[in-house]
Amino acid sequence: MIRRGGIGLLVAFLVLVAVGAFSDPLGLPSFYLILLGSICFWIAQATSWNILSGYSGYFSFGQAAYVGVGAYTTAVLSGRHGVNFFLTVPLAAVLCGLLALGVGAVAFRLGSLRGEIFALLTLAVPFILAAFARINQSIDGGQGTTVPVPEVPDAFGSLPELQYLLALLIAAIAVAAAYAIQHSRTGSALAAIRDAEDVAEVLGVATFRYKMLAMLISGVLGGVAGSVYALQIGFVTVESVFGLTIPLFVIVMGVLGGRTHWLGPVIGAVLIVTLQDRLSSYGLDAWNSIILGGVLALLVAVSPDGLYARLRARPLVSLGSLVVVGGGLAVLNVWGEFLDWLVVGMLVAALLAIVLGSRWATARLPLGRRARTTAEPVPAEPAIAEPAIADPEPAEAEAGTPGDEPGAVLVECRQVARYFGGVHALEDVTLDIRAGELVGLVGPNGSGKTTLINLLSGAFRPTRGVIRLDGQDITRMAPHKIAHVGMARTYQIPRPFDSMTVRDNVAMAIMFGREPLPLHRARPIAERHLATVALDHLADAHPADLNLHQRQLLEMARAIASSPKVLLLDEALAGLNPAEVDNAVRVVRRIHESGITIVIVEHLLRVLNQLATRLVVLDRGTCLADGEPQTVLNDPAVIRAYLGRQAHV
Numbered sequence: 001m002i003r004r005g006g007i008g009l010l011v012a013f014l015v016l017v018a019v020g021a022f023s024d025p026l027g028l029p030s031f032y033l034i035l036l037g038s039i040c041f042w043i044a045q046a047t048s049w050n051i052l053s054g055y056s057g058y059f060s061f062g063q064a065a066y067v068g069v070g071a072y073t074t075a076v077l078s079g080r081h082g083v084n085f086f087l088t089v090p091l092a093a094v095l096c097g098l099l100a101l102g103v104g105a106v107a108f109r110l111g112s113l114r115g116e117i118f119a120l121l122t123l124a125v126p127f128i129l130a131a132f133a134r135i136n137q138s139i140d141g142g143q144g145t146t147v148p149v150p151e152v153p154d155a156f157g158s159l160p161e162l163q164y165l166l167a168l169l170i171a172a173i174a175v176a177a178a179y180a181i182q183h184s185r186t187g188s189a190l191a192a193i194r195d196a197e198d199v200a201e202v203l204g205v206a207t208f209r210y211k212m213l214a215m216l217i218s219g220v221l222g223g224v225a226g227s228v229y230a231l232q233i234g235f236v237t238v239e240s241v242f243g244l245t246i247p248l249f250v251i252v253m254g255v256l257g258g259r260t261h262w263l264g265p266v267i268g269a270v271l272i273v274t275l276q277d278r279l280s281s282y283g284l285d286a287w288n289s290i291i292l293g294g295v296l297a298l299l300v301a302v303s304p305d306g307l308y309a310r311l312r313a314r315p316l317v318s319l320g321s322l323v324v325v326g327g328g329l330a331v332l333n334v335w336g337e338f339l340d341w342l343v344v345g346m347l348v349a350a351l352l353a354i355v356l357g358s359r360w361a362t363a364r365l366p367l368g369r370r371a372r373t374t375a376e377p378v379p380a381e382p383a384i385a386e387p388a389i390a391d392p393e394p395a396e397a398e399a400g401t402p403g404d405e406p407g408a409v410l411v412e413c414r415q416v417a418r419y420f421g422g423v424h425a426l427e428d429v430t431l432d433i434r435a436g437e438l439v440g441l442v443g444p445n446g447s448g449k450t451t452l453i454n455l456l457s458g459a460f461r462p463t464r465g466v467i468r469l470d471g472q473d474i475t476r477m478a479p480h481k482i483a484h485v486g487m488a489r490t491y492q493i494p495r496p497f498d499s500m501t502v503r504d505n506v507a508m509a510i511m512f513g514r515e516p517l518p519l520h521r522a523r524p525i526a527e528r529h530l531a532t533v534a535l536d537h538l539a540d541a542h543p544a545d546l547n548l549h550q551r552q553l554l555e556m557a558r559a560i561a562s563s564p565k566v567l568l569l570d571e572a573l574a575g576l577n578p579a580e581v582d583n584a585v586r587v588v589r590r591i592h593e594s595g596i597t598i599v600i601v602e603h604l605l606r607v608l609n610q611l612a613t614r615l616v617v618l619d620r621g622t623c624l625a626d627g628e629p630q631t632v633l634n635d636p637a638v639i640r641a642y643l644g645r646q647a648h649v
């Protein structure tokens with residue numbers, strides 16, 4: 001199915017091709033083609049940056065590396081070795097792809113770098129490459145290289161036309177790629193990585209693979225655009241392609257326009273390049289950075305989600321103000337020319353959309369359709385809908401694993417130990433969990449319960465020992481593979497994907513679970529899982545709109561949606577009031593009855609008395625007791641070590 005955005009993209013591309021192809025008959029000054037070519041270059045670069053940094057949240061300062069390698073590949077090969085320009089473009093793509101994979105392998109495999117450390121690593125790459133270009137005479141020794149004018153094919157008419165159409169083509173490819181990724185499984189994976197990477201991995205997302213894919217696409221697009229840029233500027237120097245301007249501009253454009261949508265960098269690039277051009281035309285180059293920085297600071301402060309979200313929430317107001325202000329200035333013709341009117345119109349439209357979308361305005365003005373902000377309450381039924389726990393329907397992605405023989409060993413821990421430096425969090429834990437059990441895992445604070453959950457789900461690896469799930473050795477398996485074998489978990493402090501709706505949080509688990517489905521098929525099944533935990537009435541809400549109990553229930557719905565054999569619940573009832581605890585107990589029991597084996601870490605003994613078929617007590621990292629709940633609770637060793645008088649509840 002072709003979406004509206006895709007059709008709009010195609011129409012815009014064809015119109016812009018026509019503008020280039022008929023620029024002479026249209027009498028379009030060549031200045032406009034150059035400006036459009038520049039906008040296209042920045043759209044391609046900002047979009048390339050956004051596919052990695054916006055979609056996955058890995059903030060890169062290294063975009064100049066791709067621009068530089070792409071531009072120098074073309075400049076050196078065509079300028080010094082006479083290689084046809086059109087052959088240098090794919091070579092630039094290959095080199096930049098390899099560079100991106102190399103940086104990705106170092107960052108993601110060797111170091112698992114994130115945040116500012118990842119940003120610093122990416123910042124170092126263009127510095128190294130720039131220094132290499134300066135000292136290496138076979139590149140240009142820092143002197144700069146002229147890019148010869150290639151033979152312009154007849155169809156293109158003139159060089160400016162060729163430059164513009166090439167820049168347009170790479171911008172269109174970049175935007176189409178960003179569009180396709182955003183609407184694909186890869187886009188969902190990258191969004192989950194951005195929101196909570198380790199949770200995504202535990203849900204079955206092969207995070208390393210998706211990050212490398214984003215790196216590769218970003219690098220190839222950046223390199224090809226750099227190669228075309230070399231032809232645009234005609235003379236490539238280290239400063240012009242490896243400088244800090246490139247990463248700063250793409251970041252400004254991406255953040256300003258909006259990082260989570262394919263259109264964000266396009267909006268940012270159009271606004272910034274035209275604004276910059278106008279400032280230059282009025283001799284305000286010196287003010288360029290000050291004004292751009294000021295506009296960015298203001299817009300980011302009042303609209304951190306970027307302009308796209310605000311414009312989309314107010315399409316008519318935005319378009320109307322652009323037409324009225326821009327058109328009004330044109331009709332009055334008291335000042336400036338077309339581009340001035342356009343820029344003023346765009347700025348007014350942007351500011352209006354931001355002001356109208358602000359909390360202040362939405363609270364005070366009767367504005368009709370409002371932008372959704374996380375501060376707005378979602379109309380919600382009471383959190384505890386007592387009898388509303390729906391029957392889990394057998395579906396394509398089943399909630400249980402009825403095929404597992406009741407009583408068969410599902411999880412085997414053999415002499416498992418985990419040390420953190422000198423802290424022996426777990427020591428020689430040997431444990432079997434059988435299909436159909438609901439095992440309560442208890443013990444004093446620091447006894448190793450969460451560590452055991454982390455080992456079973458693959459978040460940590462044991463220092464020693466073996467763990468098997470359904471007969472498969474998962475001791476050193478990646479968490480997403482363990483999820484595919486059949487392990488799911490929840491977190492003591494809920495860790496939802498904040499940018500997704502409640503429904504899509506659950507759908508993610510189905511998309512990347514044991515029986516993967518595309519998003520449109522996962523969504524209806526997600527709603528059934530939400531009904532299982534009585535949260536279906538909040539399917540369209542965002543996690544920020546939920547209370548703690550609802551967020552805990554969302555964790556459970558998401559975990560069962562991955563069709564696990566074993567569900568690990570880490571203090572899923574912590575912080576709840578008594579009524580909420582009772583509701584959560586019913587939900588857990590319901591999940592258990594659907595055929596899922598459960599291990600629950602819990603401090604509330606009355607809950608475990610109601611729920612557990614068996615209790616395992618940890619004390620200082622070792623297994624102190626294991627058996628039927630009443631027997632364990634009355635074990636003198638357990639009472640001494642942990643339970644005290646409470647054991648007699």
Ligand SMILES: Nc1ncnc2c1ncn2[C@@H]1O[C@H](COP(=O)(O)OP(=O)(O)OP(=O)(O)O)[C@@H](O)[C@H]1O
Nearest residue numbers: 420423424425443444445446447448449450451452
């Ligand atoms: N990532 C870590 N780095 C260092 N030490 C850790 C780490 N995780 C756990 N520990 C230590 O391992 C021991 C067991 O911690 P763990 O969180 O597993 O206990 P717990 O039984 O879950 O406690 P609680 O009931 O308070 O959650 C503690 O001494 C803790 O400080």
